[in-house]
Amino acid sequence: MMEAMGSAAIKQTSRKTSTQRSPEETTARRGTLLIAYGHTTVDFSQGAIAALMPFLVLQGGYSYSAAAGVMLTFSLVSSIIQPVLGIMGDKWRMRWLIPVSVFLSGAGIAAIGLVDSYWAVALLASAAGIGVAAFHPASASRAREVSGGDHVLMSWYSLGGNFGFALGPAIVAITIGVFGLGATPLLMIPALTGTIAVLVLNKYGAAQPATKAGVDTNRRDDWVSFGRMSIAILCRSIVFVGIGTFIVLFMHEYRGVQEDFANASLFIFYITGAFGTAIGGHLARRWNRTTLLRWSYLLSIPLLAGMFLIPGPIAWVFIVLVALTLYVPFSLQVTLGQDYLPQHMSTASGVTLGLAVSVGGVATPLIGALADRVGLEYALLPLIALPAVAFIALWGLQDPSTRLVEVRN
Numbered sequence: 001m002m003e004a005m006g007s008a009a010i011k012q013t014s015r016k017t018s019t020q021r022s023p024e025e026t027t028a029r030r031g032t033l034l035i036a037y038g039h040t041t042v043d044f045s046q047g048a049i050a051a052l053m054p055f056l057v058l059q060g061g062y063s064y065s066a067a068a069g070v071m072l073t074f075s076l077v078s079s080i081i082q083p084v085l086g087i088m089g090d091k092w093r094m095r096w097l098i099p100v101s102v103f104l105s106g107a108g109i110a111a112i113g114l115v116d117s118y119w120a121v122a123l124l125a126s127a128a129g130i131g132v133a134a135f136h137p138a139s140a141s142r143a144r145e146v147s148g149g150d151h152v153l154m155s156w157y158s159l160g161g162n163f164g165f166a167l168g169p170a171i172v173a174i175t176i177g178v179f180g181l182g183a184t185p186l187l188m189i190p191a192l193t194g195t196i197a198v199l200v201l202n203k204y205g206a207a208q209p210a211t212k213a214g215v216d217t218n219r220r221d222d223w224v225s226f227g228r229m230s231i232a233i234l235c236r237s238i239v240f241v242g243i244g245t246f247i248v249l250f251m252h253e254y255r256g257v258q259e260d261f262a263n264a265s266l267f268i269f270y271i272t273g274a275f276g277t278a279i280g281g282h283l284a285r286r287w288n289r290t291t292l293l294r295w296s297y298l299l300s301i302p303l304l305a306g307m308f309l310i311p312g313p314i315a316w317v318f319i320v321l322v323a324l325t326l327y328v329p330f331s332l333q334v335t336l337g338q339d340y341l342p343q344h345m346s347t348a349s350g351v352t353l354g355l356a357v358s359v360g361g362v363a364t365p366l367i368g369a370l371a372d373r374v375g376l377e378y379a380l381l382p383l384i385a386l387p388a389v390a391f392i393a394l395w396g397l398q399d400p401s402t403r404l405v406e407v408r409n
Helices: 002-019 023-058 064-091 097-110 118-147 151-179 181-203 223-254 259-283 289-309 314-327 329-340 345-355 358-374 381-394 400-408
Strands: none
Touching (some): 023 097, 023 151, 023 223, 064 345, 151 259, 223 358, 223 381, 259 289, 259 314, 289 314, 329 345
């Protein structure tokens, strides 16, 4: 009896010890959660502007191409500024830019419904794009610092952004659907809370990272591998933004789904993708990242074909599966980019996170213009081929962490 009680006590003590975290781990988790929440509120603005497009078409009288033009200004500004800010981030610490960018990203979106001029809307979209562009390079490097480069913690950072993308369309559908475009100032609330969160991070959280950024900074930059991975990110961006911009209209006009339920398709796409990001972080602890990227893109090809070509309710199933395959690579591409360019981590962050959305936004007007000519159903079909291009670009690409282990052994 006493032996059993003693054995149980030992097991309980062992369990407690195994679950206890060091102060550094606790700090890393707290800091990562704060920066992840900031990422949530910034990408809420990205999801919100995509979700505003159907309302601009249905309530504002915009054509497909005009609505896509608003996305173009948002994305073009972001794509130009983001790599530049990444280069600057490699030379100077600009942590002050994180809270400023969170606020600006929300302010631009919040004011869109208060103006009537198309050019004023485009200007406000550009302001939001600047905020988004300024946030990602600085915040990704900061997330790498506070997380110690852990794949799961870094997936939290990416997961925060994915949740923002998912919440944006849902909140827009409720807010704008009930109150109209004049209610866009309510969309500023997340940015205000996110600004507070990153200010807390700068003042209290993770001043000393758990480990030293998790990168071997003695290695040389591998620009060739980084360039090949960037091609894959570019392809994913066009597919991702194309779906995010037009899936609601596609489900409503070509799958016979009522408008309210069609809005749910965008939420389902983003929220499922958030789980895909978390899955990717956990899978990266068992398999190398480049293998996971290749399989994800390969599997997405038939799933995209099914979503666009097979009619009926099964489209909802394809939306879920496409979201998973497109989002598993998301956080892995960010950390891979930083590992390929250990001497220019902010530049890597700016490019990987910038290309993830901005290039797709630049291509969206082409999809919109094609949809005006041949119909949206046919304009989306070219997206099926892009994951194949990504797969080819990634073929034979090695994970730098795997190479490092082989050299050490």
